[in-house]
Amino acid sequence: VATAPVNGPLFSVDGFVKEFIHELNTAQGVALARSSVNDQYLALARTVKNYLMARWLDTNRKTREAKVKTVGYLSAEYLLGRQLGNALLASDLNEIADKGLELCGLDLVTLRNQEVEPGLGNGGLGRLAACFIDSLATMNVPCIGYGIRYEYGIFRQTFVDGRQVEQPDTWLALGSPWEFPHPDASVQVNFGGHTEKYRDADGKERTHWLPDWNVLGVPYNYMVPGYLNGRVNTLRLWSAQATKAFDLPTFNAGDYAQAVRAQTFAENISKVLYPEDSTPQGKELRLQQQYFFVACSLRDFIDNELEDDFDLHHLDERIILQLNDTHPVIAVPELMRILMDEKGFDWDEAWAVTTKCFAYTCHTLLPEALEVWPTELLGRLLPRHLEIIYAINEQLLEEVREAYPGDELRARRMSIIAEFPERGVRMAYLATYAATKVNGVAALHSQLLRDKVLPDFSEMWPDRFTNVTNGVTPRRFVKMANPKLSELISDTIGGGWVTDLERLRELEPFADDPDFRAQFAAAKDWNKRRLAEVLRKRDGIDLPDGHLLDVMVKRLHEYKRQSLKLLHVVSLYEQVISGKLPVDQLTPRTVVFGAKAAPGYKMAKDTIHLINRVAATVSADPRLEGRLKVAFPANYNVTLAEKLIPAADLSEQISLAGMEASGTGNMKFALNGALTIGTDDGANVEIRELVGDKHFFLFGMNEPQVAELGAKGYNPESYYEDNPQLKAALDLVLSGHFSGGDQHLFDAVVYNLLNSDRFMALADFQSYVDAQARVEERYADTDAWTRSAVLNVARSGFFSSDRSMREYIQRIWHTQPMM
Numbered sequence: 103v104a105t106a107p108v109n110g111p112l113f114s115v116d117g118f119v120k121e122f123i124h125e126l127n128t129a130q131g132v133a134l135a136r137s138s139v140n141d142q143y144l145a146l147a148r149t150v151k152n153y154l155m156a157r158w159l160d161t162n163r164k165t166r167e168a169k170v171k172t173v174g175y176l177s178a179e180y181l182l183g184r185q186l187g188n189a190l191l192a193s194d195l196n197e198i199a200d201k202g203l204e205l206c207g208l209d210l211v212t213l214r215n216q217e218v219e220p221g222l223g224n225g226g227l228g229r230l231a232a233c234f235i236d237s238l239a240t241m242n243v244p245c246i247g248y249g250i251r252y253e254y255g256i257f258r259q260t261f262v263d264g265r266q267v268e269q270p271d272t273w274l275a276l277g278s279p280w281e282f283p284h285p286d287a288s289v290q291v292n293f294g295g296h297t298e299k300y301r302d303a304d305g306k307e308r309t310h311w312l313p314d315w316n317v318l319g320v321p322y323n324y325m326v327p328g329y330l331n332g333r334v335n336t337l338r339l340w341s342a343q344a345t346k347a348f349d350l351p352t353f354n355a356g357d358y359a360q361a362v363r364a365q366t367f368a369e370n371i372s373k374v375l376y377p378e379d380s381t382p383q384g385k386e387l388r389l390q391q392q393y394f395f396v397a398c399s400l401r402d403f404i405d406n407e408l409e410d411d412f413d414l415h416h417l418d419e420r421i422i423l424q425l426n427d428t429h430p431v432i433a434v435p436e437l438m439r440i441l442m443d444e445k446g447f448d449w450d451e452a453w454a455v456t457t458k459c460f461a462y463t464c465h466t467l468l469p470e471a472l473e474v475w476p477t478e479l480l481g482r483l484l485p486r487h488l489e490i491i492y493a494i495n496e497q498l499l500e501e502v503r504e505a506y507p508g509d510e511l512r513a514r515r516m517s518i519i520a521e522f523p524e525r526g527v528r529m530a531y532l533a534t535y536a537a538t539k540v541n542g543v544a545a546l547h548s549q550l551l552r553d554k555v556l557p558d559f560s561e562m563w564p565d566r567f568t569n570v571t572n573g574v575t576p577r578r579f580v581k582m583a584n585p586k587l588s589e590l591i592s593d594t595i596g597g598g599w600v601t602d603l604e605r606l607r608e609l610e611p612f613a614d615d616p617d618f619r620a621q622f623a624a625a626k627d628w629n630k631r632r633l634a635e636v637l638r639k640r641d642g643i644d645l646p647d648g649h650l651l652d653v654m655v656k657r658l659h660e661y662k663r664q665s666l667k668l669l670h671v672v673s674l675y676e677q678v679i680s681g682k683l684p685v686d687q688l689t690p691r692t693v694v695f696g697a698k699a700a701p702g703y704k705m706a707k708d709t710i711h712l713i714n715r716v717a718a719t720v721s722a723d724p725r726l727e728g729r730l731k732v733a734f735p736a737n738y739n740v741t742l743a744e745k746l747i748p749a750a751d752l753s754e755q756i757s758l759a760g761m762e763a764s765g766t767g768n769m770k771f772a773l774n775g776a777l778t779i780g781t782d783d784g785a786n787v788e789i790r791e792l793v794g795d796k797h798f799f800l801f802g803m804n805e806p807q808v809a810e811l812g813a814k815g816y817n818p819e820s821y822y823e824d825n826p827q828l829k830a831a832l833d834l835v836l837s838g839h840f841s842g843g844d845q846h847l848f849d850a851v852v853y854n855l856l857n858s859d860r861f862m863a864l865a866d867f868q869s870y871v872d873a874q875a876r877v878e879e880r881y882a883d884t885d886a887w888t889r890s891a892v893l894n895v896a897r898s899g900f901f902s903s904d905r906s907m908r909e910y911i912q913r914i915w916h917t918q919p920m921m
């Protein structure tokens with residue numbers, strides 16, 4: 103296979119220009135002079151892809167020949183972000199592309215801004231999957247990421263009169279140059295029908311499934327380039343198509359709609375991403391999506407990645423399937439079905455293999471986020487799988503009764519089958535019983551999984567439980583997103599940190615170097631000016647100069663407590679307009695929110711509406727003399743995060759302790775020199791332990807205190823009554839001040855806080871406000887602030903997703919990098 107030598111002709115500006123023009127002419131069919139920006143972007147993307155192609159083919163060949171153990175990462179979501187910038191970085195083509203395009207009279211930044219990011223995920227879980235596959239490729243670890251190629255990703259958020267309005271995400275409309283469809287490798291996926299028992303040739307009782315409908319899964323391959331190492335792993339996303347696309351006789355009979363019904367029905371399966379990121383809707387289509395991509399992926403690996411005569415008794419030597427939360431857990435009964443019904447294994451043989459091939463990561467603590475599929479629905483859609491799940495559960499209960507004779511309550515507690523409120527399959531229990539390892543995504547989270555979410559399982563199989571704290575890829579979130587800081591770091595300690603982030607420690611002594619601090623602060627200012635430019639063009643938002651940039655970006659959810667941040671803003675505002683706080687004593691601050699709400703999540707949408715109303719009022723009130731601004735750019739996504747995070751001074755990580763499994767935004771902010779104000783929740787705890795208490799603004803109850811307050815009974819109204827500042831802030835909202843005098847517009851939001859406040863925002867209010875005062879005090883001492891910011895960067899190397907991958911490899915996967 104011809105591999106493009108790194109220093110070959112292609113890797114020259116001329117070679118690049120030739121390739122680019124060739125793509126423009128042949129693939130886009132236009133001449134440079136007549137080409138649109140989109141033509142130019144697509145041609146550029148294809149040119150870079152061609153550079154990586156040889157490496158991709160080489161990687162596939164070497165990996166196949168080596169017969170090594172591969173990580174099969176099963177995730178219903180991948181929040182990839184724009185591909186072009188990352189591909190240019192990974193293949194070290196930035197400079198050549200920049201010069202080559204200049205020769206063509208074009209500008210690389212303009213073309214990069216043409217790309218619509220593939221928003222195939224909701225938030226943390228999806229982005230983590232993207233960081234993980236980037237790390238595995240950069241660490242030379244064989245991995246195939248399996249998922250769904252949604253035709254429409256996460257909705258595009260717009261604001262109409264301050265309210266969230268969702269628009270479809272037409273990310274494919276202008277072409278998608280990064281994917282390779284392989285219809286020839288399509289997989290048939292069955293649904294519905296019933297099962298039948300029969301006796302096989304040796305008289306053994308067997309079962310086979312007689313489905314009554316099916317669809318085709320078409321694989322689309324995406325490159326996952328390693329950073330400067332020549333490896334290119336694969337992300338294989340499945341798209342659904344009708345097996346029989348078009349029913350001509352029906353068409354000829356004049357029933358046109360019926361003729362294409364099968365097609366539309368099938369396509370629906372991969373049509374759109376479910377925009378919920380915590381409360382499963384339990385919709386049938388969602389289960390169809392989950393089984394669809396799981397069935398395609400297992401079939402693909404067994405039929406296309408293994409030798410034809412491979413003995414599946416040794417499947418665990420060739421693949422470890424990581425379950426990214428419960429969404430792909432139907433893979434467990436699917437593998438059992440394949441091994442027993444298709445490969446003739448008996449139960450124990452099949453179970454022995456299955457339990458060596460899966461590992462499960464849990465990403466949540468919210469009980470309502472744990473998926474429970476009604477047996478009625480599961481049995482109708484996947485009758486054979488329900489049978490197998492019942493058999494798995496029988497086996498589990500047998501083991502429990504053996505270990506805890508007579509303890510029927512325990513058996514009922516641990517049953518994979520829930521009886522209330524309706525008969526359902528607890529997917530987290532199925533995953534935990536079948537997996538080799540179960541991990542949480544931060545130390546506190548993993549402990550709470552053992553103690554509170556899965557205590558019975560942790561007691562019975564203590565060694566099965568482990569922790570791997572999340573991480574983020576330094577390639578996208580430092581090297582690419584923050585070129586000024588990256589340059590300063592590389593000039594100071596060399597460039598090794600990009601693939602060995604713990605090297606950032608070598609920056610520690612420079613925290614005391616005024617010159618280094620000056621350059622560090624200059625990089626931050628440069629990022630702020632860049633952000634101001636972006637927000638002005640993108641949202642018509644003016645970002646004032648010289649403000650403390652206080653940023654809260656994450657999905658809108660009550661447990662993340664955007665309402666607490668809002669109460670702080672309203673409280674500062676109220677104090678100034680009521681004359682309690684002289685405006686010149688206010689630290690000039692701009693608060694930036696970024697957050698999408700699940701369309702069906704009313705309280706979240708009402709909170710967005712209130713934030714926008716407060717933003718409009720506060721930012722325009724002359725009495726604040728421009729010293730307090732609130733900005734809420736719409737459609738927060740990976741691309742905006744790459745501009746926002748490097749510009750931030752203060753990172754808001756203020757969830758109720760015990761609620762945020764880990765958080766990953768918190769890590770990105772620390773690595774980009776923002777200081778964190780946060781609770782002892784998720785990975786905040788580990789950030790604080792590493793950067794040091796002096797360089798982290800801790801506030802609020804910790805998890806045991808939350809549990810204690812919850813147990814003794816929490817009365818939010820008492821905090822309102824006892825705290826005049828809090829009362830004044832809430833009363834200002836109730837007065838209609840932010841709603842044109844309409845005193846009831848935000849009743850739902852305010853009375854939810856006063857009457858229930860499930861996530862105890864009012865209880866943590868005073869501690870939060872006090873911590874914000876400490877923030878203002880520290881910010882007033884620029885040297886002290888910058889010193890803390892440098893130490894945050896220097897001490898956050900642990901939060902690289904490369905380190906997370908090393909731990910998964912050592913503790914869970916036992917795979918090897920390929921040299």
Ligand SMILES: CCc1ccc([C@H](C)CC(=O)N[C@@H]2O[C@H](CO)[C@@H](O)[C@H](O)[C@H]2O)cc1
Nearest residue numbers: 226227379380382465543762763764765766
């Ligand atoms: C079925 C509905 C649904 C969809 C997505 C999810 C995800 C698990 C939610 C999620 O993204 N969790 C986040 O995962 C991150 C990566 O581990 C963590 O850093 C966040 O703390 C966690 O909220 C739950 C339920």
